Amino acid sequence: MALQIKEQNGFQYVDEGSGDVLLLLHGLFGALSNWQDVVAEFSSRYRVLIPLLPIYDMPLTKAGISGLVGFVEDFVAEIGLVEACTVLGNSLGGHIALVYTLRNPRRVARLVLTGSSGLFEDSMGGSFPKRGNYAYVEERVAYTFYDPAVATRELVDEVFSVTNSNAKCLRIITIARSAQRHNLAKELGNIKVPTLLVWGLNDTITPPVVAHEFNRLIRGSELCFLDQCGHAPMMERPHEFNRLLQRFLQRTAVPAEQP
Template sequence: MELHIQEKGDFQYVDEGSGPALLLLHGLFGALSNWEDVVSHFRTDYRVIIPLLPIYDMPLTQAGVPGLVKYVEGFVAAINLTEPCTVLGNSLGGHVGLEYTLRNPTRVSRLVLTGSSGLFEDSMGGSFPKRGNYSYVQEKVAYTFYDPAVATKELVDEVFNVTNSNAKCLRIIAIARSAQRHNLGKELGRIHVPTLLVWGLNDTITPPVVAHEFNNLIKNSELRFLDHCCHAPMMERPHEFNVLLRQFLRRTEPLAVTAY
């Protein structure tokens, strides 16, 4: 499906469907399109909202997890999202979602993390993509997926173009370093909302041991693994991801309504 991008002030976003709000946050090299299957599946029952995070063009002094959380807070205010929502985050988006939840506990009814940073991540396989080396970028993008075929030419081209911009690279490095510094191990015990962890059993960037650690530290959490799946389950195993998400949403609906 083709996502319709809306604009309001400095914000670009997707806002599809109606009902309880699902706020989706993409990762460092992610895009709105990462969530296409989630939008398509849930927009008949939920209001699915995805802000385009300003990873490549935010002020360099603000390029980090706190700056992105502040951006999400401003976005939520701008679209007048007043009711508590379910926050879903992949990779860096999960990290931002966790920080957002810690800072705004009454605005989050449920939390869904998949391949989230915040405890440990091996970003881009341990090294930053080399400028001008297409095959290297192709290899590292494929590293994100269990099936390298998911790393389409369109996706590789997008990352390649990003890594060929000095300005964008500086922001990516700043954000990646910020994510590594902001370890949330000591903070996660303050999260009490129902939390679903959906992890690729073959995740090489945030390995399964990281998922188990999140599960141990977040009191009201449940962990589900998807086999033959790496760092982006909602892209690589969309059907299975959506089934798990829908089951979780149905099961926790009474808890979400009465939480606050």
């Protein structure tokens, strides 16, 4: 399904379906389309919201984890979302989801992390990407996945376009370094909501040892690995990811109140 992007007071976002809300957050080089298979699967039963994070054009003074969490808070307020929702985050989006949950515990009913930063990551964002070097960008994008074929020409072209802009690169580096400095190890014990961790067994950016550490630090969290899968399970193994997500949502659903 083609995602329909809505605009409201400077926010661009996907808003599909109705029901309990799934709030999806993409990563540093991510896009709304990263969650396309989740939208296709769940929008018939849930309201799926995906804000486009202003990674490439936010003010440099706000370019960092705190600024992005503030953006999500503003987005939630703008669309008038009052009920607690399920927050899902991939990579940097997972990091933002964690801090959002810590800052707004009553607004989060459940948390789903996949390839999340917040403890450790090894990515292209920490140094200035090689401008104009298509082969380098192609190699780094392929590094995200177990199967390099998932790194389509369209996806590589999109990242290459970003790395050709000095202004965008500067923001990427600033945000990536903010994420690296913002280690959450001492705070994760404060997360009380049901939490699902879905990790690629072949993730080279946030390796399986990172998933085990999240599992240890977030009490009661559930950890599931997908074999032959890299840093973005919802893209590389969408059917398996959706099956695990559906099972988690059903198991942790709050029973409806009796009249």
